[in-house]
Amino acid sequence: MENPATSKTDLKQLSKLRQRIDKNPRDQSALFELVELLSSIGEIEEAIEGCRQLVRLSDLSPVNLEAAAKFFLDNKLFKEAVQCYRKLAELQPDRALSHYCLGRVLQQTGDVDESIEEHRKAIDLEPGNAECHYRFGVTLAHLRRYQEAEERYRKAIELDPAHAKAYSNLGYLLDLKGQGEKAMQLFRKAVQYNPQSAEAHFNLGALYGESGRHERAIHEFKMAIELDPKSLEGHFNLGIALFERGDIDGAIEEFKKVVKLDPTHKDAYFYLGLGCHKKGLDGKAVKNLQRALQLDPENPSILYHIGICYNRMDEPNKAIPPLKRVTEINPRDGKAYYYLGVVYDKAGQVDKAKENYRAADRYFQKGDRRGEKQ
Numbered sequence: 001m002e003n004p005a006t007s008k009t010d011l012k013q014l015s016k017l018r019q020r021i022d023k024n025p026r027d028q029s030a031l032f033e034l035v036e037l038l039s040s041i042g043e044i045e046e047a048i049e050g051c052r053q054l055v056r057l058s059d060l061s062p063v064n065l066e067a068a069a070k071f072f073l074d075n076k077l078f079k080e081a082v083q084c085y086r087k088l089a090e091l092q093p094d095r096a097l098s099h100y101c102l103g104r105v106l107q108q109t110g111d112v113d114e115s116i117e118e119h120r121k122a123i124d125l126e127p128g129n130a131e132c133h134y135r136f137g138v139t140l141a142h143l144r145r146y147q148e149a150e151e152r153y154r155k156a157i158e159l160d161p162a163h164a165k166a167y168s169n170l171g172y173l174l175d176l177k178g179q180g181e182k183a184m185q186l187f188r189k190a191v192q193y194n195p196q197s198a199e200a201h202f203n204l205g206a207l208y209g210e211s212g213r214h215e216r217a218i219h220e221f222k223m224a225i226e227l228d229p230k231s232l233e234g235h236f237n238l239g240i241a242l243f244e245r246g247d248i249d250g251a252i253e254e255f256k257k258v259v260k261l262d263p264t265h266k267d268a269y270f271y272l273g274l275g276c277h278k279k280g281l282d283g284k285a286v287k288n289l290q291r292a293l294q295l296d297p298e299n300p301s302i303l304y305h306i307g308i309c310y311n312r313m314d315e316p317n318k319a320i321p322p323l324k325r326v327t328e329i330n331p332r333d334g335k336a337y338y339y340l341g342v343v344y345d346k347a348g349q350v351d352k353a354k355e356n357y358r359a360a361d362r363y364f365q366k367g368d369r370r371g372e373k374q
Contacts, residue, residue, distance in 0.1 A: 010041055026057055028064050035071060048075065055084060062091050069101065078109045096122035100135040107139045115139055130160035137169060146173055164194030168203055175207060183207060198228035202237070209241050217241040232262055239271060248275050259291075266295035270302055273309075282309040300329045304336055311339055316346035327359075334363035 014037060020030040031054040038047035054060065055068050069084030082105050088098040103118035119136040126132055137152030153170035156163050171186030184207050190200035205220030221238035225231055239254030252275040258268035273289035276282070289306045296302060303322040310319035320343050326336040341356035 010037065013037060025053075026059070028054065028057060028061060031057075032064055032067060035068075039071070044075065047071075048077065052080070055080075062088060065091070066097075073101075073105060078105050081105045082109070094125060096126040096129055096132050099125065100132050103139055104135060107142055112143060128159060130156040130163050130166070133159065134163060134166045134169075137166070141169065141173065146176065149173060162193045164190045164197055164200060167193065168197070168200050171203060171207075180207060180211065196227060198224040198231055198234065201227065202231065202234055205241070206237060209237065209244075214241050214245045218245070230261060232258055232265065235261070236265070236268055239268070243271060243275065248278050251275050252279075264295060266292045266299075269295070270305075273302075273305060277305065277309055277312075282313045285309045286313075298329060300326045300333070300336075303329075304333075304339075307336075307339060307343070311343050311346075314346070316343035319343040320347065327356075332363045334360050337363065 014034070017030050017034040017037065020027050021034065024030070031050060035047045035050040035054065038044070038050060051068050051071050054064065060068075065084055065088050069081050069088060072078075072081035072084060082102065085098050085102040085105060089095075089102065092098060099118045099122035103115045103122065106112075106115035106118060116136075116139070119132070119139060122129075122132045123136065133152045134156040137149040137156065140146075140149035140152060150170060150173050153166045153173070156166040157170070160166070167186045168190035171183040171190065174180075174186065175183035184204070187200060187204040187207060190197060191204055194200055201220045201224040205217045205224060208214075208220060209217035218238060218241045221234055221241060224234040225238065228234060235254045235257045239251045239258065242248075242254060243251035252272060255268045255272045255275065258265050259272070262268075269288045269292035273285045273287075273292060276285035276288060286306060286309045289302055289309065293299065293302045293306065303326045307319040307323035307326070310316070310322075320340065323336050323340040323343065326333055327340060330336070337356045338360035341353045341360060344350075344353035344356060
């Protein structure tokens, strides 16, 4: 059954392709066009079945076999992707592509040794191919073999000084090692050689954000989002940068976009809650913080801020349970004891208030209480 939202143009094209296939079930072109069209309109299951029908053809061309393998890979059907790439390697024994793609898929299925062997085959076949070294680096990085991955990225750049992805991935590894300035230079190179790469702009923005250069970070994140409007990381990190700059309204808008794209993004709900709290909208803050808590029930930071919001709303009996839970999770959290004392005071439970104030005094660092503004 077709999706009711499918356009008349797409329905007409679907009908034409199906008629062609009915007349000639071995029409490779029509089969793959059908797969692409079904995928584009969200009919993924039917698209997958169409692709399976395509790869069963005994005379399938290498071009269509490669496209089918990529389709299976994109849809995380790794076993079927492996079968396609193995067949492609048999058809094109002197070409590296099928081997490094096979290495990539085998890494995702957990066949580590075989994955590495396929990458080495690709490099043996085409030692001067920068992409072979880059792809091997990606697999090694996924396996947390960072030093080896770094060597492959450097080799890729040596062979192709304009390889933007290699610059970006090498920058990421150097950032992990604490070499922020060198990573920044590499991210800039990535943007220089591929200004249309959302990932490169995002990485550069993240590093600017880490170094406190919020205006530059915001610019790069906006560039990333312009190139990839559905980037969760782009919207979330732009929200963080705006939040840290003090643009709470702008940050809230970005976090709303994140939860619309991914309703399970607990960090976005948490920051939505913080943003609403900063604007004095504690009722809305609690709703968002409760959503975050549903996704991460024992997170003391979420529990703490729920308690703080209820305190400011003068609902001490609702504030007590989350703050008490914080002290159970982290028995040395002076701020939680202090505010637990405050809400017990408001609830008329003086003895418990004093008990928590005393606990707060034991664990507070000097000046913590004075610095806390709610």
